[in-house]
Amino acid sequence: MRNATEQDFDDIVLKNDKPVLVDFWAPWCAPCKALAPTLDEIAAEYAEEMEIVKVDIEANPKLAERFEVRGIPLLMIVKDGSETARTFGTLSRSRLDAFVDANVGGAE
Amino acid sequence: MMRVVTFHGDLAVKAQALERLRHHIMAGNFVYFPAWEDGKANVIGAVMEADDTPGYAEKLGYPLGLADTLPMFVNGFRPQAEAARFADAWLERTPVGADLTQIVSQLVLDLLANPELVAMTKRHPDVERGRRAIMALHQRAVDGDEPDRKTWKAARLAAVAATDAFEEETLDRWAAQVIEAAAWPGAMRTVLRDTLGGLSAFEMHLSLSRIGWTKEDESRVFHIREQAEKDGFKAEFSGLDRVLAILDADHPALAGQFRLRLEGVEEATERYRATGWKTIEMMEQAPLAAPERADERARA
Numbered sequence: 001m002r003n004a005t006e007q008d009f010d011d012i013v014l015k016n017d018k019p020v021l022v023d024f025w026a027p028w029c030a031p032c033k034a035l036a037p038t039l040d041e042i043a044a045e046y047a048e049e050m051e052i053v054k055v056d057i058e059a060n061p062k063l064a065e066r067f068e069v070r071g072i073p074l075l076m077i078v079k080d081g082s083e084t085a086r087t088f089g090t091l092s093r094s095r096l097d098a099f100v101d102a103n104v105g106g107a108e
Numbered sequence: 109m110m111r112v113v114t115f116h117g118d119l120a121v122k123a124q125a126l127e128r129l130r131h132h133i134m135a136g137n138f139v140y141f142p143a144w145e146d147g148k149a150n151v152i153g154a155v156m157e158a159d160d161t162p163g164y165a166e167k168l169g170y171p172l173g174l175a176d177t178l179p180m181f182v183n184g185f186r187p188q189a190e191a192a193r194f195a196d197a198w199l200e201r202t203p204v205g206a207d208l209t210q211i212v213s214q215l216v217l218d219l220l221a222n223p224e225l226v227a228m229t230k231r232h233p234d235v236e237r238g239r240r241a242i243m244a245l246h247q248r249a250v251d252g253d254e255p256d257r258k259t260w261k262a263a264r265l266a267a268v269a270a271t272d273a274f275e276e277e278t279l280d281r282w283a284a285q286v287i288e289a290a291a292w293p294g295a296m297r298t299v300l301r302d303t304l305g306g307l308s309a310f311e312m313h314l315s316l317s318r319i320g321w322t323k324e325d326e327s328r329v330f331h332i333r334e335q336a337e338k339d340g341f342k343a344e345f346s347g348l349d350r351v352l353a354i355l356d357a358d359h360p361a362l363a364g365q366f367r368l369r370l371e372g373v374e375e376a377t378e379r380y381r382a383t384g385w386k387t388i389e390m391m392e393q394a395p396l397a398a399p400e401r402a403d404e405r406a407r408a
Binding site for chain 1: 141161176264265267268285288289291292296297298299302305306
């Protein structure tokens with residue numbers, strides 16, 4: 001899982017050949033921390049289909065502003081340089097899987 | 109599936125873990141959260157002296173899904189001394205050399221058999237079918253079979269579709285979410301945590317619906333408290349005591365309902381405590397996989 005900053009977000013996310021699941025988080029956010037193991041599992045399962053990129057909004061406030069992040073954890077799918085879906089709050093592994101499956105495609 | 113054997117059959121591993129945990133408890137450094145910061149430690153951090161759940165599971169020989177759920181159990185105990193007592197019992201009562209390979213599936217089966225959950229799912233054939241199908245998969249795992257990934261996924265997608273038939277924030281949906289959360293093999297890190305969290309949330313909403321507590325009531329209390337803070341009303345109190353003092357003074361009927369609401373929320377945390385103790389009992393009854401248990405008995 002890579003981390004993106006204000007400097008390299010466009011290269012890592014928008015110009016990525018694969019769909020990207022962007023995880024907006026912050027070090028003080030307990031729900032974000034709780035979601036991290038779920039994202040680790042999703043990253044391994046969907047390694048072929050997509051990449052997961054993390055954005056620390058405390059260190060990169062301009063990205064939070066640019067993507068109108070009103071609360072975290074916020075997960076956003078970017079395909080071909082554009083946002084196609086987002087979901088906010090903690091999710092179970094099954095819910096996150098269904099979100100990715102619907103917006104990226106299934107891992108087989 | 110790789111076997112998971114507690115403390116790798118080594119009594120010294122258990123002794124060291126207990127010593128570290130007790131050291132942190134005695135020093136007054138045992139906390140609910142975070143796992144490890146400035147010498148303060150939760151149930152994981154006290155043993156690992158780091159925020160390292162996978163390391164805890166690996167070092168002590170617990171399934172990762174169980175180690176990941178352990179802080180949820182502990183956080184259900186109040187006050188902190190009770191949480192420390194449970195954390196100590198967790199290690200003390202885990203037998204050395206117990207084979208815990210299937211314990212996550214066993215626990216998920218137990219949660220999915222919850223009578224109040226079943227009473228709700230039985231009202232909806234698709235959800236009930238999903239519950240039975242997912243229980244059957246976990247039972248196969250417990251019996252030594254390993255359902256493949258496609259089988260799990262088919263059961264999971266059916267469960268998610270069944271959930272999506274319900275409106276948000278309804279009891280039926282809260283129940284269905286428990287079923288879909290359980291649709292993963294026991295080796296998955298988050299399956300037990302998600303299922304337990306889902307069941308606790310379902311029980312809390314069930315409890316609140318029984319007393320007639322609504323989102324509008326919640327919002328009303330929030331605004332009353334907000335206004336009172338602006339006005340400095342009942343400032344001699346703090347936290348929940350202040351909310352109750354404000355409601356008792358100006359909204360006695362709502363105060364009574366709010367007390368019932370607090371009791372309902374408190375009851376939901378009982379799910380974590382009960383499952384924690386149940387897990388310890390299951391570990392004590394797990395088959396033994398290493399001879400060190402005999403040594404432990406001899407030394408005890």
